[in-house]
Amino acid sequence: MNVVIIPATYNEKGNIERLIEILEEEVFPKIKTHQTSILVADDNSPDGTGDVVKNLMKRYKNLHINQGEKKGLGAAYIRAMTHAIEKMGADVVFEIDADLSHDPREIPHFLKKIDEGYDIVIGTRYSSGGSMPKNWPMIRKMFSVTANLIVRLITGRVHIHDWTGGYRGIKKQVFLKEREKTKMYQGYTFQVAFLYKSVMDGYKVGEVPIHFADRELGRSKIAPIEYIINLLKYVIIERIKELKRFVKFLVVGGTGFIVQILAQEISVRTGFTFFLAQISSIIISKYTMHSDLASLTQAYGAAIGAETAILSNFFFNNTWTFKDRASQKNNGNVFIRLIKFNFTSFASIIIQFFAVWIGVKILGVDTAIWSVSIPTRILIVIPTIVLIIIPLNYLIYNKIIWKRQHEQDEKTLKS
Ligand SMILES: Nc1nc2c(ncn2[C@@H]2O[C@H](COP(=O)(O)OP(=O)(O)O)[C@@H](O)[C@H]2O)c(=O)[nH]1
Ligand SMILES: [Mg+2]
Incomplete structure (x- = not known):
């Protein structure tokens, strides 16, 4: 299969080079049965993330960039995944944070699940074998666990542990089916909506336990309170419809x-x-x-x-x-x-x-x-x-x- 890894970047100049190097030098050589490449989904980062990537493109022929106006994480993924499927012939696309919170060395585990027949594979912090950053304050951990628990309970799909995470492998047909239904959502709501629609359409969801690391460089962009409120609104309305x-x-x-x-x-x-x-x-x-x-x-x-x-x-x-x-x-x-x-x-x-x-x-x-x-x-x-x-x-x-x-x-x- 043709696998395209898509890190989303907004001002990740300090992180993107390291991520690309780990993927190219450590991870890709271990993946023998699939064709692999990278497509960076950058929203014209003012810090020059795009230039760093373009420089590296001279060294790595399977490295590409897809840039556009900043309209949020969901929009960036939709734009880049569409590009990966239509222009690069991707069969599987990956969401991954560019700040090294998601260990790229886990990708072979995701692919194993894809090979086993799962349609969408999600990295999960909240099932056994997964974890949140050790240095996160108690209150942040509790917030994160509670948000996910609420989504699990309201959707009634408790067997899926991590709804808000952004480390995922998605088969082409799943993306093409859910794209139109999820393109209007932002932030966490996009992640939850995409997963929820996939489940509703009967796609098989696999989980890989992951250790989520705290970012060392740059600043976190997601988490304003309105995202959480939108998310709650979303799951409640969808559940009533269902x-x-x-x-x-x-x-x-x-x-x-x-x-x-x-x-x-x-x-x-x-x-x-x-x-x-x-x-x-x-x-x-x-x-x-x-x-x-x-x-x-x-x-x-x-x-x-x-x-x-x-x-x-x-x-x-x-x-x-x-x-x-x-x-x-x-x-x-x-x-x-x-x-x-x-x-x-x-x-x-x-x-x-x-x-x-x-x-x-x-x-x-x-x-x-x-x-x-x-x-x-x-x-x-x-x-x-x-x-x-x-x-x-x-x-x-x-x-x-x-x-x-x-x-x-x-x-x-x-x-
Ligand atoms: N292209 C793009 N990437 C984004 C946007 N917002 C966040 N990201 C990227 O998405 C990933 C996760 O965002 P981050 O701010 O670390 O969220 P957190 O880990 O939940 O605190 C990082 O790689 C960000 O650079 C956006 O609007 N556009
Ligand atoms: Mg982060």
């Missing part, structure tokens, strides 16, 4: 539940399911005992209710909850999807049929709770739906019926 789909799914499910109970009660009380039970008893003549007829009658009610709910759920999910994905080509046309939906929902019917069947056999047609008699079918169907049917369906809808475009692309690539 949960919105699940809330819609629950509303549709709630409607479906009412429809289901109605259909079940109507079909049982009109005697329709008793009629069905009689017919099936005649067909399977050895099951004509009275108790079986009763539980069959109830179980048919549950199954009819479930199928009615399936149709109503499909309609509302297709036109509301998953409207955005319903229009995607690869999810097939609406009839094929309805058949798929019915087919996968068939599991729900079977599960509910047997739950009620067994329940009625054990408890009888009615169950007394605090001296109130409740039909067992209702008593059984409610916990079955909450505990089994809802989680199962949400999974099936997301992974099979209304898949994301990206997952389909992956499958097409593999097949």
Whole structure:
């Protein structure tokens, strides 16, 4: 693969030469299976960082520079990564601080993860094996740990330890997919947004524990309080957006539940399911005992209710909850999807049929709770739906019926 390392610089005259030397003399010679080069993302640093790099370009043929107006770290990376992919043919791009806080000798570990199939690999200070600078004051360490913990908790992706760090290896397709969605963010928010969008799109995230060193030369530019506030705002808003789909799914499910109970009660009380039970008893003549007829009658009610709910759920999910994905080509046309939906929902019917069947056999047609008699079918169907049917369906809808475009692309690539 063609790997381009992109240090971002703003006034890093004192550090950039050392970083380039370590990369060229120590790190690159150890990487035998990939082609490596450097692209410095400099924002026309007034201290002359660009001139230092241009001087070194005479010595190192795989060293390049991409300069532009200063619009923040995120913008600099977007600009330089676009250049690396479009002009230099990069397959993998690396973010790395130029102030030597990130040890470039870790790059082979990142590449190993990339080779193992991870799409984006992040350096992490907060998992075992990683660390913050020893000389940082307690308050700064606490601040850093807390910020990351908050992001982990709000996004609900606690398994990813370091969201704000800027030492990352990113595959080309990930960058091209997330570029437009993240170009409006600055500072820490850019780092968090990029990672969050990658996770949401189903890319595989790998972690490499790193020791973060304090810079010795130059000044830190990031960390004004507004960055932190923007970051908080970002994660909260994104999380609400994400949960919105699940809330819609629950509303549709709630409607479906009412429809289901109605259909079940109507079909049982009109005697329709008793009629069905009689017919099936005649067909399977050895099951004509009275108790079986009763539980069959109830179980048919549950199954009819479930199928009615399936149709109503499909309609509302297709036109509301998953409207955005319903229009995607690869999810097939609406009839094929309805058949798929019915087919996968068939599991729900079977599960509910047997739950009620067994329940009625054990408890009888009615169950007394605090001296109130409740039909067992209702008593059984409610916990079955909450505990089994809802989680199962949400999974099936997301992974099979209304898949994301990206997952389909992956499958097409593999097949
Ligand atoms: N190109 C560019 N690089 C930046 C900008 N802001 C920060 N950097 C670089 O990003 C890296 C991390 O920034 P730094 O100030 O050390 O942040 P800290 O480590 O969080 O204190 C350093 O290499 C900086 O030179 C910017 O606006 N443009
Ligand atoms: Mg720094």
